[in-house]
Amino acid sequence: MTSILIIDDEVEVGNFLSHLFTSKGYKVRVVNSKKEFDAIDFDHHQFQGAMIDLKLPDANGLALLKHVKRRQPHCKVIIMTGYSTIKTAVEAMKLGASDYIEKPFDDIDLLEKQVDDLLVANGTSNEQRILDLATNVGLIVGHNEAMRQVIQTAYKVAGKHVNVLIGGETGTGKEVFARFIHQASQRCYESFIGVNCGALSESLLESELFGHEKGAFTGATQKRKGLFEIASKGTLFLDEIAEASTSIQVKLLRVLETREFMRVGGEQPLHTNARLLAATNEDLQEAVQQKKFREDLFYRLNVVHLEIPPLRDRKEDIPLLIEHFLKRYPSMEVSFSDGALEMLQSYEWPGNIRELSNYITRIVTFADSGHVNITADHLPFAKQRSVTLKKRTANDHTETPGTGMDNFIEKWRDDALSFYSKKEVINLEEVLAQLKQLESQLGKALVLQTLETTHGNRKEAAKRLQISMRKLRYLLNEKRNTE
Incomplete structure (x- = not known):
């Protein structure tokens, strides 16, 4: 018989849950305090499921969760929580809880x-569902x-109607x-719409998000729905949220x-039921302290915070990513040698997965035939960048951006002097144009080099x-300069 453990200091709640699940054929044990919990013999009483209240007067719900998962790792745990403690419930899921309920x-x-879905679910099939969704x-x-x-x-949090803040370089x-x-999520059959908050001016972003009425501004020749309206039953993804005005x-x-x-x-308010996901590569808490980002908005967005690890911390996945x-x-x-x-x-990989993707694209683009075997000798760029970065990492990170570019500038100067010394008539406009091109190349090179030293942290x-x-x-040629 499936056995469930209920941990809640409210006797009425414990009695209600006991009656509910006993009537469904489950064996239920209820404890109302840490003292009663400590009296459980986990060696002789196996629980397939547990419901743990996070707010107990004499115990920490997270500590009880850890104890249950340590003694009985296969026990499926649901955390019971109020809205104010949802962030703690998410932490509980990171510690092994399977779900939470408010x-x-x-x-x-x-x-x-x-509870039924949790107790009858097969762990392997659940893992397979994650893999299938991820692959899709x-x-x-x-x-x-x-x-x-x-x-x-x-x-685990996908099925909850809570805001999620996604961090990562x-x-x-x-x-x-x-x-x-x-x-x-349960919205998978509805729209997923994304917008980059850093790619649009304030006025354009406002119109994009909320829409506009005909004649609202110059060029508004007709009414236009905004993304909150279009994605009302689906998901709205706000990338680079830190750049919103x-x-x-x-x-x-x-x-x-x-x-x-x-x-x-x-003039008329409109309603939206869109689920909001936001992302940033910046530290929003620091932005709040610097008065660049509203604290109340930060807490609204940061109900659940998920941090994606950089590629340098998951190098074992590089072969899978290449495949x-x-x-x-x-x-x-295309095949790669072990070397x-x-x-x-x-x-x-300061540019993380995007840099790896572009690197593979370059390899395929310049391949001469349908079959290519890549060896270590084919990767001088990666080798050079790796050695350079390791040297910088070994130093104190105060290295001046641009160090090591002296040879590049010197070569350009020597080539230019050699070329123009042979000419009696020099086109000044051509010289200035080449200088401007050099300025652009140096600017981009300095940015890329500095991004290496900061491991891709643009801020x-x-x-x-x-x-x-x-x-x-702008220097990376990603958008037009508006300054």
């Missing part, structure tokens, strides 16, 4: 379904334990991760608090170069 129990049918959206689970853990937590795949959460942050806060918004130029990227080119047969894979795994790179994030993206 108190008071407004929907008894949902409570029964959660292009997310590689891999072998790295930290990555597997964050994916499992994402899967540039290029770690935050949008793909957001798509996984959407596909694992203060005005946009205020409007986002109102939507999250009231689920209502107005189109630009509109995944090569599937884009079915007509090519080549070892070299690729020794590189730090830190911009700080070291004493430029804004917009300027940094």
